[in-house]
Structures are given as C-alpha cells and as structure tokens.
Amino acid sequence: MMANGFSVENCRAVITGASSGLGAEFARQLAPQAELLVLVARRGEALESVKTELSANKARILCCVADLATDGGRAAVCSFLSANGVNPNLLINNAGLGDYGSFASSSADKTRTQIELNVTALTMLTHALLPRMEAPAGIVNVSSLASTLPMPDLAVYAASKAYVTSFSEALSIELAPKRITVSCVCPGPTPTNFSKSAKRADGTDTNREGQGLLRIPPEQVVHEALSALQHGRPCVFPGFGVSIAGRLFRMVPRRMLRWLLKRRAAKE
Ligand SMILES: NC(=O)c1ccc[n+]([C@@H]2O[C@H](COP(=O)([O-])OP(=O)(O)OC[C@H]3O[C@@H](n4cnc5c(N)ncnc54)[C@H](OP(=O)(O)O)[C@@H]3O)[C@@H](O)[C@H]2O)c1
Known part of the structure; x- marks a missing residue:
C-alpha cells in the first residue's frame, strides 16, 4: 500500500497551524498512531488544549509557539526541534490565512502576512527541515481548490495557493528518488476558523455563492490527505464535488474561466 514505504505509523510529525481547524484535525487523526507530534501555531493556550484533548493517545505531544509569518x-x-532532539519524518505545512475582499482595498500588512505565511513559511520550513528528514518521509502541503482559479476578491490567497500546488507537484518529482513523498491537498470550503480570519473588519466580503454545495468536514479532508500521502499521490481534491470541480477548473481554457469569473463578479 505504501508507495515509498512511508507510513504514519510511529511517525514524528511537525504540524503547522495545529491550534484549530484542519491542523488540529491532523493532530487528532495522527495521535493514535504517531510516536511524536510537534504542534506549531501562535496561540499557546489553544495548542495546549489540543494537546490535553489528545493526551490519552500513543503520541508524545510537544507545543511550539511561533509566528510563522x-x-x-x-x-x-x-531551534525548538534541535533543543528537543526532534528529527521529523513528516512535515504538515498547514498554517494559512485568507483575506476576503478586493486587492486595492486590502490592508498592506495582511497581504504581506498572507504571502509570508502561505508561501514563505511553507517553502522555508520545508527547506530547513528537509536535511533533518530521514527517508522514508512525507510532506503534506495544504493548498486549496482556490489554487486552480484566478479568484477576484481573493486574488492574493488564490495566487498563494497556486504557488503551493505548483511547488508541491515539482517537489514530489524531485524528492521521489530520495523516498520522500510530497502530497498536496486542495480542500474546498471546510468549516473551520478560516472564514472568520479571512473576513474584514469593515464587513466587506467575497462572493462565496455556491460554496454550500462543495462543503465537506475537516475529518474527511484530513483523512483523504493522509491517505493520498501514504499512497504516493501528489495532489488530492477531497470530496466528490471538490474533486470534480478541481478537475473541471484545471481543464477549462483560461479565457473561459476569466469570462465566468467576471460574470460572477458582476453579479455582486
Ligand atoms: N477552511 C477552508 O475552507 C479551507 C479551504 C481550503 C484551504 N484551506 C487551508 O487550510 C489550512 C488550514 O486552515 P483552516 O481552514 O484550518 O483555518 P483555521 O482554523 O483558521 O486555522 C489556521 C491555523 O493557522 C494558524 N496560523 C495563522 N497564522 C499563523 C502564523 N502567523 N503563525 C503560525 N500559525 C498561524 C492558526 O493558529 P494561530 O492563530 O494560533 O496562530 C491556525 O491554527 C490553510 O492553509 C487554509 O488556507 C482552508
């Protein structure tokens, strides 16, 4: 079953953005099987509560408070990994941030933070941890269905996720001979704290019409991501609707895609 011999059984995983949503769910699904989980995020208390929730499981859990932006x-x-003698064999680059609304009216700080977190942190953490990762090993990068679309009013986020998908697919080829599997997961709308963080204080919002049809729970996203990793699949769109949408969006000519997105934007 394992494409490169990597299994989450007894893994030593670093999970970014593990204080809520998909990151906490990765921790929940790995805790019964893993040897060690290092949970990373800014909110120490939220990390500690995930740790407490999972304390009855097999995995030893360490919390690392850090602003990855x-x-x-x-x-x-x-430094935390070195100080604790951790050489992970699984990296889950999950922390991410969106921003609903037009690019022109966006806060420069939030825009920079999105790029720092969604692109730079994911890239540089991978770069820093790769030399410590003993094969067989795995990397899960959390992208988005949005990575397949040039999305107005979510422009920087969608572009940052297009980077994640492209980077991950290239890396999956580069690292395969080293027996490091890279899988990129592209969820559609999933109920987490994501929308709350992406909303703007002034109440402006992106058109999210049609999202209800594609919504799937975090449990399913994470289950499909871990399954894709262990089967050596470089890219997964979890859920039936999202997998069809992902395929379609990747096949439709860009000109037609822009026309459709323009019509959708004009409706607002
Ligand atoms: N939910 C969706 O609809 C959806 C769809 C497609 C893709 N995704 C992707 O899924 C991933 C997880 O998001 P989610 O949906 O689970 O949202 P979430 O519940 O808001 O979780 C985001 C996580 O990222 C952490 N984080 C944010 N800023 C950080 C920073 N500067 N440094 C370190 N950690 C930071 C947050 O923890 P702290 O606040 O404690 O730092 C939190 O643990 C993201 O990459 C997102 O783009 C989500």
Missing part, C-alpha cells in the same frame, strides 16, 4: 518565528521552530 516572521523569520524569527520560523527560526524558533528549528
């Missing part, structure tokens, strides 16, 4: 925070994760 900064160089200092990313360096702190590496």
